[in-house]
Amino acid sequence: MQIRFTKMQGAGNDFVVLDETRERLGLTPAQYRFLADRHFGVGADQILTVRPSPAEGIDFEYLIHNADGGQVQQCGNGARCFARYVRDKGLTAKDRIRVQTMAGVIAPELTADGRVTVDMGRPVLDPARLPFDTAGLVPVPQGSVKKWPLALDGQAPQATVMIVAVSMGNPHAVQLVDDVDSAPVARTGPLIEGHPRFPQRVNAGYLQVVGRTEVRLRVYERGAGETLACGTGACAAVVAGIGLGLLDARVDVHTRGGLLTIAWAGGLQDPVFMTGPATTVFEGQIDIPETP
Numbered sequence: 001m002q003i004r005f006t007k008m009q010g011a012g013n014d015f016v017v018l019d020e021t022r023e024r025l026g027l028t029p030a031q032y033r034f035l036a037d038r039h040f041g042v043g044a045d046q047i048l049t050v051r052p053s054p055a056e057g058i059d060f061e062y063l064i065h066n067a068d069g070g071q072v073q074q075c076g077n078g079a080r081c082f083a084r085y086v087r088d089k090g091l092t093a094k095d096r097i098r099v100q101t102m103a104g105v106i107a108p109e110l111t112a113d114g115r116v117t118v119d120m121g122r123p124v125l126d127p128a129r130l131p132f133d134t135a136g137l138v139p140v141p142q143g144s145v146k147k148w149p150l151a152l153d154g155q156a157p158q159a160t161v162m163i164v165a166v167s168m169g170n171p172h173a174v175q176l177v178d179d180v181d182s183a184p185v186a187r188t189g190p191l192i193e194g195h196p197r198f199p200q201r202v203n204a205g206y207l208q209v210v211g212r213t214e215v216r217l218r219v220y221e222r223g224a225g226e227t228l229a230c231g232t233g234a235c236a237a238v239v240a241g242i243g244l245g246l247l248d249a250r251v252d253v254h255t256r257g258g259l260l261t262i263a264w265a266g267g268l269q270d271p272v273f274m275t276g277p278a279t280t281v282f283e284g285q286i287d288i289p290e291t292p
């Protein structure tokens with residue numbers, strides 16, 4: 001089967017975007033994996049699929065598949081690229097759209113400076129909702145959040161890490177580190193991602209606080225490995241940092257792929273806003289084997 005695609009990136013988190021507004025492509029998990037493969041396919045951290053409005057008051061439906069072929073609830077950098085895509089393709093004339101995801105409705109808005117701001121909805125700090133199994137764990141309260149000890153299969157000093165569990169629709173385990181450059185992301189990222197206390201796996205964030213309005217962040221993503229940036233990871237990290245009492249309400253997040261700005265008023269009823277770039281890289285068509 002031959003399909004058309006658009007390659008996009010937001011702060012270096014890269015995507016293959018597919019248009020299913022007219023007809024369904026019916027791709028299998030193996031075919032999503034093929035598209036994401038950097039050697040045999042197009043190459044991407046996630047595949048984003050654009051579908052027509054599923055309900056009144058909603059403009060589009062947005063599907064997200066990780067590079068491993070699994071479908072997931074939310075993708076922040078993808079949401080910005082999604083908004084840029086539907087405008088550039090003439091699928092809408094609106095600057096602000098409402099998009100249905102597996103995790104709820106989000107609202108991206110194209111801004112005059114060429115960036116995109118997304119209302120990512122409310123964060124959730126209840127571990128059960130990630131889900132995160134805390135049975136038998138003793139948390140350490142700090143500010144308005146709890147740090148949870150997570151035992152890893154490794155040697156000291158990294159045998160146990162303290163994490164803040166945050167859902168932005170998708171699950172995040174955020175830990176504070178002194179220096180993101182020397183953080184053991186490649187070693188502990190997979191251990192946290194697949195930790196048995198996270199039955200649906202988890203995205204592992206490594207947060208370095210530079211000042212009250214500036215942080216550095218690396219994220220080992222569920223289903224994709226370390227990416228150059230993770231939008232929901234940036235939201236979760238700032239929610240954790242504000243909850244811990246370390247950050248102000250508007251924070252610049254420096255990732256390896258670029259700058260994201262996150263704003264959160266600090267209440268569990270308050271939505272998190274993310275602002276950042278969204279860029280088209282190239283367009284193409286590719287033959288997808290029936291059984292890659």
Ligand SMILES: N[C@@H](CCC[C@H](N)C(=O)O)C(=O)O
Pocket residue numbers: 013045046066072073074075076077078170171203221222223224227229230231232233
């Ligand atoms: N890159 C994303 C997150 C994509 C999904 C994530 N890997 C998960 O499995 O939850 C972002 O920008 O938020």
